[in-house]
Amino acid sequence: MKITSKFSDSENSVYLDKISKSIKDLNSTATDSLHFVEQMVSLSALLSSFDRNLGNSFPAIDENAQDPTYFIAAFFDTKNIAEALWVYRIVRSLTRYILLSDRFYETGNDRYALLSKQVRKSVNELLQSSERNAQHLSYSINYSLEQFSAFWKFEQIIKRRILENYTFSYTEIRHFNLSKSSDASLVYARVLDAKLPSFNENVGLILHYNQALLDIQDDWEDIQDDVQEDMPNIFVMAAVDNNIPYNRIKKSRQDMIRKIVLRATNSPRGPVSRLVNELQASSKSVSIPEKFAFLKFLSDRYANTLRRKISSANF
Numbered sequence: 001m002k003i004t005s006k007f008s009d010s011e012n013s014v015y016l017d018k019i020s021k022s023i024k025d026l027n028s029t030a031t032d033s034l035h036f037v038e039q040m041v042s043l044s045a046l047l048s049s050f051d052r053n054l055g056n057s058f059p060a061i062d063e064n065a066q067d068p069t070y071f072i073a074a075f076f077d078t079k080n081i082a083e084a085l086w087v088y089r090i091v092r093s094l095t096r097y098i099l100l101s102d103r104f105y106e107t108g109n110d111r112y113a114l115l116s117k118q119v120r121k122s123v124n125e126l127l128q129s130s131e132r133n134a135q136h137l138s139y140s141i142n143y144s145l146e147q148f149s150a151f152w153k154f155e156q157i158i159k160r161r162i163l164e165n166y167t168f169s170y171t172e173i174r175h176f177n178l179s180k181s182s183d184a185s186l187v188y189a190r191v192l193d194a195k196l197p198s199f200n201e202n203v204g205l206i207l208h209y210n211q212a213l214l215d216i217q218d219d220w221e222d223i224q225d226d227v228q229e230d231m232p233n234i235f236v237m238a239a240v241d242n243n244i245p246y247n248r249i250k251k252s253r254q255d256m257i258r259k260i261v262l263r264a265t266n267s268p269r270g271p272v273s274r275l276v277n278e279l280q281a282s283s284k285s286v287s288i289p290e291k292f293a294f295l296k297f298l299s300d301r302y303a304n305t306l307r308r309k310i311s312s313a314n315f
Contacts, residue, residue, distance in 0.1 A: 019046050023075050023084075036294065037301055044068045047088060067095075069210070069298070070188060073203070076291045077196040086130075087195055091188045093123045094141065098148070098183050105152040106231055120145075137194050144187045151179050158232040165245045168237040170271045177212050177234055177275060184211035198289045206295040209283045213302035216276060220309055223258050238271045239264035266310050276306045 026039040047068055070091040075084035097119040104112035127138040158176055161168075189204035219226070219233045226233035227249060239261045240246050252260055265272050283299035 019043070019050065020081060022046055023072070023081070026072065036297060040068055040072070043071070047071060047085075050085075069207070069295070070192065072294065073192060073292055074196060076294070077198045077289075083195060087191055090123065090126065090137075090191050093119055093126070094145075094187055094191070095183075097123065097145075098187070101149075101152070105155065106229065137190065140190050140194070141187060144190050148183050148186045151182065154179055155232055158237075159230060162232060162237070162240070162246050163230060165240065165247060167240060170274060173234050173237050173271050174275055174278070176232060176237070177215060178208070181208060181211035181215045184208045198291050200289070202286045202288045203292050203295070205286050206283055206288060206292070206299065209279045210295060210298050210302060212279050213276065213299065213306060216272065216306055217302065217309075220306070223261050224254060227257050227261075228254075234275070235261050235265050235272060268307075268311065270310075273307065273310055276303050276310070279303065 022039065022043045026036065026043060044067070068088070071084045071088035074087040075081060078084065097116050100112050100116035100119060103109070104116060123141070124138045127141070130137075154176075185204040185208035189199075189207050192199045192203065216234060219235055223233060223235055225231075227236060230250075236246070236249065239249065244260065244264055249257060249260055267273065280299055280303035283296055288295065
């Protein structure tokens with residue numbers, strides 16, 4: 001499989017050497033979660049710089065589409081950088097499609113819908129031009145994206161309930177989070193399934209749990225923005241569950257919104273902490289091939305980081 005980018009051959013060689021060294025360093029730190037995550041950040045920057053063929057038209061979108069997890073999984077299983085880069089590019093494009101579609105459903109701006117359709121078309125064209133063992137992915141992914149699209153309708157239902165000061169149970173908060181993060185298991189995992197000999201459905205489960213933890217972290221960071229745009233956020237949903245009406249949160253001063261929400265949700269026995277604990281425990285209970293063991297290290301890292309953030313939110 002040929003590796004292509006917009007760099008010259010010599011520049012390609014330099015970047016590929018750097019990526020190769022980075023992935024080897026990553027492999028050597030696979031039992032040290034702190035150093036592993038640090039190496040992931042470095043690798044992400046290298047991959048983003050190398051893969052200029054995707055362009056930089058959507059910097060805010062692409063900032064959330066540069067997760068190297070799928071590249072690492074592909075390389076650890078195949079030991080082939082070309083295969084890993086192919087997986088990375090497909091997953092990155094699919095992530096871009098979902099994030100653009102998400103913005104369309106949040107804002108109603110038709111520009112995002114048009115852009116997402118263009119990205120989806122380019123993914124299908126890339127898959128159709130691939131070798132035979134990957135062409136079926138265009139149909140499989142289209143089906144998976146249709147399954148995931150139900151989430152956006154569900155999100156609108158949750159939004160209406162928030163505006164009505166609805167009180168959310170733990171089960172509803174958990175279901176929303178797992179539905180939001182299901183793109184990992186429904187869509188991106190299909191790419192690994194098509195390309196990796198050691199992949200099984202349990203790997204898809206761990207990817208789902210990790211994405212759910214990362215989505216909780218995004219919600220923690222986006223509390224004020226989500227309230228301003230009336231978008232579902234599990235910290236806000238949990239705060240309302242503690243009998244703080246949403247309209248009170250919404251009417252609060254901007255500098256107070258985050259304090260009000262976090263003050264109501266920073267308990268280690270609260271629904272968000274309970275969900276973090278459950279996701280980490282679920283990850284630990286699933287058996288996966290040793291080549292993907294790093295995914296469980298990431299689960300622990302994400303969960304521990306969230307617990308520190310939640311417990312430190314004292315006002």
